[in-house]
Amino acid sequence: MIYTLLYGLSMGAILYFISVGLSLTFGTMRVINFAHTLTYTIGVYMLITFMAALQGSFLPAAVLAILAVIPVSYLMERFIIRRLYGESLDYTFIATFAITLIGVDTIKWIWGVNPYPLSDPLGSYLRVLDFTFPIYRIIIFLVAIALFVALELFFKKTIVGKIVVAALEDKDGVKCLGVKVDKYFSLMFILGSALAGLGGVLYAPISAVHPYMGLSVLLLAFAVVIVGGMGNPRGTFLSAFGLGMVMSITARYWSQGAETMVFIVMAIVLMFRPIDI
Amino acid sequence: MSRGRGPWVATLALLPPEAAIGAAFLLLIPLISLHRVTDFMIFCIFVLSFDLLYGYMGRLSFGHLLFLGTGAYSAGLFIKYASPNPLLGVLAGILGAGLLGVLLGPAAVRATGACFALMNLAFNHIGFFLVLSPLRAVTNGEDGFGIRARALWLFDPAGKTSMFLLVLGSLLLVFYLLRRLTASPFGILIRSIKEDETRVRFLGYNTHLFKWLTYVIAGTLAGLAGTLGALNYSFVNPNVMDVQGNVGVVFACLIGGAGSLYGALAGGVAYMLISNFLAIYIQRWEIFLGLSLLVIVFRFRRGLWGSVQSTLEYARRFEEVRRPVAGEGA
Numbered sequence: 001m002i003y004t005l006l007y008g009l010s011m012g013a014i015l016y017f018i019s020v021g022l023s024l025t026f027g028t029m030r031v032i033n034f035a036h037t038l039t040y041t042i043g044v045y046m047l048i049t050f051m052a053a054l055q056g057s058f059l060p061a062a063v064l065a066i067l068a069v070i071p072v073s074y075l076m077e078r079f080i081i082r083r084l085y086g087e088s089l090d091y092t093f094i095a096t097f098a099i100t101l102i103g104v105d106t107i108k109w110i111w112g113v114n115p116y117p118l119s120d121p122l123g124s125y126l127r128v129l130d131f132t133f134p135i136y137r138i139i140i141f142l143v144a145i146a147l148f149v150a151l152e153l154f155f156k157k158t159i160v161g162k163i164v165v166a167a168l169e170d171k172d173g174v175k176c177l178g179v180k181v182d183k184y185f186s187l188m189f190i191l192g193s194a195l196a197g198l199g200g201v202l203y204a205p206i207s208a209v210h211p212y213m214g215l216s217v218l219l220l221a222f223a224v225v226i227v228g229g230m231g232n233p234r235g236t237f238l239s240a241f242g243l244g245m246v247m248s249i250t251a252r253y254w255s256q257g258a259e260t261m262v263f264i265v266m267a268i269v270l271m272f273r274p275i276d277i
Numbered sequence: 278m279s280r281g282r283g284p285w286v287a288t289l290a291l292l293p294p295e296a297a298i299g300a301a302f303l304l305l306i307p308l309i310s311l312h313r314v315t316d317f318m319i320f321c322i323f324v325l326s327f328d329l330l331y332g333y334m335g336r337l338s339f340g341h342l343l344f345l346g347t348g349a350y351s352a353g354l355f356i357k358y359a360s361p362n363p364l365l366g367v368l369a370g371i372l373g374a375g376l377l378g379v380l381l382g383p384a385a386v387r388a389t390g391a392c393f394a395l396m397n398l399a400f401n402h403i404g405f406f407l408v409l410s411p412l413r414a415v416t417n418g419e420d421g422f423g424i425r426a427r428a429l430w431l432f433d434p435a436g437k438t439s440m441f442l443l444v445l446g447s448l449l450l451v452f453y454l455l456r457r458l459t460a461s462p463f464g465i466l467i468r469s470i471k472e473d474e475t476r477v478r479f480l481g482y483n484t485h486l487f488k489w490l491t492y493v494i495a496g497t498l499a500g501l502a503g504t505l506g507a508l509n510y511s512f513v514n515p516n517v518m519d520v521q522g523n524v525g526v527v528f529a530c531l532i533g534g535a536g537s538l539y540g541a542l543a544g545g546v547a548y549m550l551i552s553n554f555l556a557i558y559i560q561r562w563e564i565f566l567g568l569s570l571l572v573i574v575f576r577f578r579r580g581l582w583g584s585v586q587s588t589l590e591y592a593r594r595f596e597e598v599r600r601p602v603a604g605e606g607a
Contacts (some may be wrong), residue, residue: 032391089391090337095574096529101567109561211340260406267399270392271384
């Protein structure tokens with residue numbers, strides 16, 4: 001049971017990294033970004049490349065990989081997402097999905113289709129009483145908590161964060177104060193993408209790496225964002241860990257049902273509290 | 278219009294559009310194989326059903342394949358366990374998908390926009406999972422099962438020609454029904470729901486009921502497409518309702534131009550051509566597809582049929598402007 005708990009916490013942490021950017025992008029720009037997990041996949045492939053270049057040292061490679069995601073996401077925002085403000089869902093869907101297609105195919109072009117094996121970079125276990133815990137999963141969870149606290153502080157204490165929170169409430173009002181909202185939005189987009197990249201980098205060693213890995217996670221990220229409330233960072237945090245626990249508890253008793261249970265929760269939430277876009 | 282062009286033009290103009298569509302698909306056979314054209318037409322039925330929901334009622338669904346899969350599975354299971362009669366199988370498939378629409382409709386149609394899309398996606402995911410794992414005993418999990426339908430008089434489901442004719446007949450029937458439906462007061466009503474549902478409700482219509490009905494019709498027609506697909510391949514497995522396959526139908530609908538039945542046909546054929554042949558000629562076809570989709574979104578919103586329409590409109594206006602001038606000259 002305690003393993004289930006740990007598995008759920010680390011899964012929730014990964015879900016949190018990936019979905020917080022999606023939630024922020026939606027909350028600020030009202031754009032549903034189907035290309036969001038592309039940066040997750042790119043982050044993972046960058047990690048593989050840098051790890052090979054740095055003779056397998058994980059931490060610097062991870063940092064470089066996350067930094068490498070930033071220019072890609074800037075280009076995405078500058079040339080595609082920015083044009084989608086105020087567009088209806090279908091065109092947003094097509095445009096962002098087109099980005100995914102291009103990105104995934106480029107990944108296949110550069111790195112090939114074959115899955116890459118990556119192993120747990122620590123490989124060590126923490127022994128408490130009679131239980132052994134993989135330290136890596138504990139670290140993922142701690143990083144998520146740190147990130148949550150950092151984001152809370154960012155939104156409360158810094159002027160950029162305050163502008164973003166205000167714009168989440170009332171975009172036009174903030175605009176009227178003479179703030180160039182779009183600049184902050186693109187900053188948020190890049191931050192969100194980098195966090196998705198972080199999620200990828202952390203999750204890759206304990207999952208399979210292949211060009212389409214982003215698509216399967218994307219659906220889960222949507223479920224998290226919907227259950228937690230779109231554009232609500234705190235809700236995203238809670239729902240990510242909630243759904244992570246749902247996944248791990250389901251997987252304990254019925255391993256194939258884990259992902260489906262997330263969607264059942266999402267359908268129930270949508271039925272009783274429809275979102276309005 | 279037919280003035281001075283001989284009686285045959287007038288006769289042609291009297292023919293229903295179904296004749297032209299049938300002829301167009303017959304003309305496609307020599308260009309690509311018979312089997313592929315059957316495939317194309319099945320996909321076109323599916324795009325038509327999707328277009329009713331999305332193009333006409335304005336509800337974008339990311340889970341429409343659920344109905345296609347339900348149709349395929351109900352038909353397949355009916356043929357496997359109940360009776361090998363293929364036409365009864367088709368009926369079972371349609372009924373299965375329609376029933377699912379009746380069940381899911383009340384929950385689904387209350388939502389709009391992204392909520393509707395994602396709720397259908399969730400349903401689709403659950404359905405896919407159900408046939409994959411918990412119902413493994415009947416559906417044989419991810420391996421799927423073969424469908425051996427018995428030949429019925431002249432109609433032999435294993436024969437390519439009779440399958441082609443059945444699919445062509447179904448496509449034309451679906452097209453005719455949808456053409457009548459979308460031109461009827463019901464069609465106008467669902468288009469009004471797309472524009473502004475609150476106002477339609479204000480006029481005293483029970484919009485929930487109409488949306489539900491449209492959802493059921495769209496599901497039923499998608500089920501028909503699934504049934505035909507299952508019969509055509511004599512095989513069904515969970516991949517027919519794979520969640521990520523939904524992208525194809527959305528693309529097809531938008532390439533052709535949403536909100537028009539001709540657009541749905543054009544989009545269905547265009548999408549199938551792209552997905553069947555582009556990969557042979559262009560190695561990095563996904564990049565190509567992605568770039569062309571970006572062009573569609575930013576420059577080519579109305580789709581194939583939309584641009585055909587605007588060209589026709591332009592030609593008509595041109596003629597209208599020119600005619601009085603020519604009259605004065607004479």
